[in-house]
Structures are given as structure tokens and as C-alpha cells.
Amino acid sequence: MSTAPLFQRLALIGFGLIGGSIARAARAQGLAGEIVVTARSPATRARVQELGVVDRVVETSAEAVKDADLVILCIPVGACGPVAVEIAPHLKAGAIVSDVGSVKGMVVREMGPHLPDNVHFIPAHPVAGTEHSGPDSGFAELFINRWCILTPPPDTDPAAVEKLATFWRTIGANVEIMAAEHHDLVLAVTSHLPHLIAYTIVGTADELEDVTQAEVLKFSAGGFRDFTRIAASDPTMWRDIFLANKDAVLEMLGAFQEDLSKLTRAIRRGDGEALFDHFKRTRAIRRGIVDLGQETASPDFGRPLAPLPKKT
Numbered sequence: 001m002s003t004a005p006l007f008q009r010l011a012l013i014g015f016g017l018i019g020g021s022i023a024r025a026a027r028a029q030g031l032a033g034e035i036v037v038t039a040r041s042p043a044t045r046a047r048v049q050e051l052g053v054v055d056r057v058v059e060t061s062a063e064a065v066k067d068a069d070l071v072i073l074c075i076p077v078g079a080c081g082p083v084a085v086e087i088a089p090h091l092k093a094g095a096i097v098s099d100v101g102s103v104k105g106m107v108v109r110e111m112g113p114h115l116p117d118n119v120h121f122i123p124a125h126p127v128a129g130t131e132h133s134g135p136d137s138g139f140a141e142l143f144i145n146r147w148c149i150l151t152p153p154p155d156t157d158p159a160a161v162e163k164l165a166t167f168w169r170t171i172g173a174n175v176e177i178m179a180a181e182h183h184d185l186v187l188a189v190t191s192h193l194p195h196l197i198a199y200t201i202v203g204t205a206d207e208l209e210d211v212t213q214a215e216v217l218k219f220s221a222g223g224f225r226d227f228t229r230i231a232a233s234d235p236t237m238w239r240d241i242f243l244a245n246k247d248a249v250l251e252m253l254g255a256f257q258e259d260l261s262k263l264t265r266a267i268r269r270g271d272g273e274a275l276f277d278h279f280k281r282t283r284a285i286r287r288g289i290v291d292l293g294q295e296t297a298s299p300d301f302g303r304p305l306a307p308l309p310k311k312t
């Protein structure tokens with residue numbers, strides 16, 4: 001017995017890592033009667049057509065949202081406001097309009113005022129990603145066992161929120177609901193600050209005089225390598241995130257700088273006890289993440305191990 005799809009028509013605006021993953025997962029799960037996609041550049045639209053993972057590729061956002069009952073903007077946060085202006089007159093009454101941006105307060109401020117009252121605006125953020133981008137980078141399994149945070153404004157219809165939550169759960173995500181401002185504070189510490197640290201440290205290593213670049217690369221397994229993965233993330237996306245979440249990031253950066261000063265002082269004074277206590281506490285946090293299933297306990301981060309060299 002076949003059941004009706006959750007949405008008759010799903011419109012995706014933007015087809016990179018996130019848009020491409022949503023499309024593939026929604027298709028695999030039969031969540032939409034039709035998936036319509038648009039992207040900014042003709043090159044991306046042509047590539048989506050070639051990939052054959054959606055039903056229709058159209059040229060404009062206005063065209064894409066026509067008769068769609070779920071519209072998801074999968075574009076950088078800085079582009080959401082202008083796209084909201086473009087699609088507003090073309091949205092179907094009763095449609096759910098959402099996004100996937102990594103910052104929520106700005107998306108609410110910049111999209112909300114342009115959308116008509118007869119649609120349900122439910123911003124969302126799937127906390128899942130890789131350092132890859134573009135139409136070929138998406139995959140259907142990206143959201144499995146990852147969180148998707150919905151930040152509906154206070155007066156949003158609960159049935160619409162539940163319908164969008166069902167969509168995300170069906171493609172593997174765990175759904176959490178919170179206020180947009182709280183989301184931005186939480187993500188500032190769990191995602192934005194770590195990215196800023198990675199961008200800083202990789203830049204610092206690049207500019208050293210006494211240690212050559214070749215040495216940094218050669219001995220990167222000492223810890224540096226894991227920062228380079230994060231620091232390889234998309235420059236446009238991360239520029240937008242820091243501009244969009246300025247206040248929360250600055251607040252967390254202040255706390256971080258205070259803690260860094262404490263550790264600096266402990267090193268300068270040779271205070272091994274302070275360093276040990278701190279590292280013991282942070283190790284427990286890592287174990288907590290593994291216990292929650294958000295990471296594997298394998299020490300190699302999933303990298304395949306080569307066999308030992310043959311004895312000569």
C-alpha cells in the first residue's frame with residue numbers, strides 16, 4: 001500500500017551540500033510528490049539537471065516556489081533576505097517556508113518581515129555538515145542521527161511545526177525546538193568559536209618563520225591536521241556566519257580569551273596541577289559526546305589504518 005507523500009511539492013532554493021543532501025534524502029524517503037530546484041548560477045542548475053536526483057530544475061526562485069507546500073532556502077544566510085523579497089508574492093497560501101542557515105536571529109529578522117501572513121515561517125538549522133560544498137557534495141545520509149534545530153516564532157501554528165519536524169525526522173535527524181536567540185548563543189560556542197579558533201591556528205602556522213611550512217604539513221598528525229579540516233570550510237558561508245552572529249560570537253570569544261589567559265598563566269607559572277585539572281575536565285566532555293552517539297570512540301576519527309610495514 002503506498003501512502004501519500006508528506007508534501008506535494010518541495011522547492012529547494014540553492015543546491016549545495018545541504019540542499020543536495022535534503023533533495024537526495026527526501027527523494028529516497030518519498031517525502032515529496034515533486035522536488036523542484038533552483039540555484040543561482042546556470043552552471044549549478046545544469047549540474048543538478050545532469051545529476052538527475054530531482055524532478056525539475058527552474059531558473060528563478062519565484063518560479064521554484066510556485067504551488068510548493070514546503071520551501072527550503074539552502075543558501076548562505078546573507079542571501080536569505082533578498083530571496084525572501086523575491087519569493088514572497090509567489091508563495092502558496094498555507095506553505096511552510098524554512099531555511100537551513102547556521103545563524104537564526106538574522107534569518108528571522110531579514111526574512112520574516114517580507115513573508116505574507118498566510119504562510120508558516122519556520123527557520124531551521126540542521127547541525128550536520130562536511131567541509132565540502134557544491135552540487136556534487138550532498139549525500140542522503142548526511143542528517144542521520146544529527147540534530148536539526150527548529151526556531152519557530154512564538155505564534156507559529158504547532159501543526160506546521162510538527163509537519164516540518166516529521167520531514168526532518170524522516171530523513172534521519174533528531175529535532176529540537178528553541179528560540180532563535182538561544183540557538184545563536186549555543187551555536188556560537190559549539191560551532192562558530194571552534195571554527196574561528198581553527199581558522200586562526202591554521203593561519204598562525206602558515207605565517208611562522210622558524211618552523212617551515214613543509215614541517216607543519218609533515219608533522220600535522222600531532223593535532224594540527226584536525227584543525228585543518230575545519231579551517232577548510234567554505235569561506236563565503238563562514239564570513240556570513242561571523243557577520244550574522246556577531247554579538248553571540250563576541251560574547252563567547254570574551255569567555256574564551258579569559259580561559260586562555262588562565263591556561264597561559266598556568267603554563268608560565270609551571271602550575272601542572274591547574275593544567276591537569278583542566279584537561280581532566282575536558283576529557284570528560286569528549287567522553288560525553290561519544291556517549292551521546294555524536295562521535296565514535298575510535299582514536300583514528302574513522303581514518304582507515306594501514307597495516308604495519310613488512311619486517312625486513
Ligand code: NAP
Nearest residue numbers: 014015016017018040041044075076079101102129133134
Ligand atoms: P554550498 O554547498 O556552497 O551551496 C550554496 C548554495 O547557495 C549554492 O547553490 C549557491 O548557488 C547558492 N548561493 C550562494 N550564494 C547565493 C546568493 N547570494 N544568492 C542565492 N543563492 C546563492 O553551501 P551549503 O554548505 O549547502 O550551505 C548552505 C546553507 O546551509 C548556509 O546557510 C549554511 O549556513 C547552512 N549550513 C551549512 C552547513 C555546512 O556544514 N556546510 C551545515 C549546516 C547548515 P551556486 O551554486 O549557483 O553558486
